[in-house]
Amino acid sequence: MAVQTPFYFYDLELLENTLQALTDAVPSDNFKVHYAIKANAETRILETIRKYGLGADCVSGNEITKALECGFDASEIVLAGVGKSDAELNTAISNQIHSINCESIEELEVINEIAEQNNQVASISFRINPNVDAKTHHKITTGLSENKFGIPISEVSRAIAEIRKMPFLSLSGIHFHIGSQILSMDPFVKLCQQVNTLLDEIEEEGITLEHINVGGGLGIDYLNPDQNPIPDFEKYFAVFKEHLNLREGQTVHFELGRSVVAQCGSLITKVLYVKKGATKNFAIVDAGMTELIRPALYDSYHEMENITADPLLGNDNYSVVGPICESSDVFGELEMPITKRNDIIKIKSAGAYGQVLSSNYNLRDSAVAYYSDEQSLNVCIGKEQEALA
Numbered sequence: 001m002a003v004q005t006p007f008y009f010y011d012l013e014l015l016e017n018t019l020q021a022l023t024d025a026v027p028s029d030n031f032k033v034h035y036a037i038k039a040n041a042e043t044r045i046l047e048t049i050r051k052y053g054l055g056a057d058c059v060s061g062n063e064i065t066k067a068l069e070c071g072f073d074a075s076e077i078v079l080a081g082v083g084k085s086d087a088e089l090n091t092a093i094s095n096q097i098h099s100i101n102c103e104s105i106e107e108l109e110v111i112n113e114i115a116e117q118n119n120q121v122a123s124i125s126f127r128i129n130p131n132v133d134a135k136t137h138h139k140i141t142t143g144l145s146e147n148k149f150g151i152p153i154s155e156v157s158r159a160i161a162e163i164r165k166m167p168f169l170s171l172s173g174i175h176f177h178i179g180s181q182i183l184s185m186d187p188f189v190k191l192c193q194q195v196n197t198l199l200d201e202i203e204e205e206g207i208t209l210e211h212i213n214v215g216g217g218l219g220i221d222y223l224n225p226d227q228n229p230i231p232d233f234e235k236y237f238a239v240f241k242e243h244l245n246l247r248e249g250q251t252v253h254f255e256l257g258r259s260v261v262a263q264c265g266s267l268i269t270k271v272l273y274v275k276k277g278a279t280k281n282f283a284i285v286d287a288g289m290t291e292l293i294r295p296a297l298y299d300s301y302h303e304m305e306n307i308t309a310d311p312l313l314g315n316d317n318y319s320v321v322g323p324i325c326e327s328s329d330v331f332g333e334l335e336m337p338i339t340k341r342n343d344i345i346k347i348k349s350a351g352a353y354g355q356v357l358s359s360n361y362n363l364r365d366s367a368v369a370y371y372s373d374e375q376s377l378n379v380c381i382g383k384e385q386e387a388l389a
């Protein structure tokens with residue numbers, strides 16, 4: 001069958017290998033991983049992740065509904081978000097999810113009211129802004145004082161005083177998330193130190209928490225996706241095992257997104273034109289920032305490969321650009337084999353924050369997905385270098 005480009009291609013074998021590596025690396029029963037659905041909310045991806053026993057970290061009412069539809073148990077779903085609507089809180093409370101990560105003292109009052117309307121006691125974690133620099137791209141840093149997320153660490157005592165007055169809320173944990181695409185373990189060590197100090201303070205208030213949620217953020221190797229497709233989960237979990245001073249019976253929660261799904265997805269696109277510009281060659285492809293916005297939004301690097309070129313023809317330099325009427329619609333500049341109309345380019349490491357961030361700008365069609373085990377896809381992109389159509 002001829003497959004229309006552009007499309008997302010998901011390698012389910014790599015996804016399963018990644019999930020296996022992750023589950024094997026979990027050091028003890030009190031470490032529980034919730035998958036951050038915002039990274040990729042495709043049904044087949046969620047169902048595969050669910051098979052490995054991960055919970056779900058959601059940031060909207062619709063993500064909660066999707067998680068439930070894909071088989072995640074409400075008791076394994078958490079909700080964060082700096083601006084949850086009343087309807088979203090109602091979805092969380094009426095489904096009795098594991099915990100709502102509350103991001104402000106102002107929000108506590110609203111959750112208390114909605115819990116009362118549901119005649120329930122809602123389980124709350126405080127999302128705390130620890131003022132730890134994740135040393136990642138500034139647009140995906142979330143744990144600095146200047147960021148909008150969480151309750152300032154200096155306000156925690158006041159938050160505790162407030163929650164004590166609210167009969168329909170029960171404080172079960174604390175939550176942090178310092179940012180995304182973090183490759184050095186140092187910020188996570190600093191986070192652990194902040195958590196330990198705070199645990200002492202909270203204990204002095206006579207409160208023992210059930211869980212400490214340290215968020216997600218583990219990065220992937222965008223530079224060498226083929227050589228290094230699975231992140232070092234062992235090294236990551238070891239940081240928390242070594243540096244967190246947990247109390248008896250406490251559970252550590254993680255909310256990993258990118259590290260689970262980024263490498264299993266690629267964006268497959270066809271070359272429409274190769275144009276000689278005044279200063280460079282443009283390979284104009286049929287995917288654009290509407291399918292993958294990361295390069296335009298964060299100057300992100302994604303490795304690209306012309307999977308149909310004839311390597312014997314030699315190489316040239318190209319700026320690979322999309323058809324969208326924005327100058328930032330550029331996937332990158334690279335040297336690749338001589339490229340011609342109808343060649344197929346694979347844009348790698350696109351499984352996280354790729355398809356979910358796609359848009360219909362310029363009234364483009366919605367991005368579609370194919371999976372490595374689908375009969376309809378009679379070529380396995382990247383494994384057999386065959387033309388699609």
Ligand SMILES: Cc1ncc(COP(=O)(O)O)c(C=O)c1O
Pocket residue numbers: 036039057080142177179180181215216217218255256257258259
């Ligand atoms: C609250 C929260 N948890 C988890 C994640 C997932 O992060 P990552 O995909 O970097 O693991 C995010 C996104 O950065 C987030 O905002």
Ligand SMILES: N[C@@H](CCCC[NH3+])C(=O)O
Pocket residue numbers: 038140142180181294298352353
């Ligand atoms: N969308 C970002 C990550 C945001 C993480 C969500 N807080 C990216 O592609 O890198």
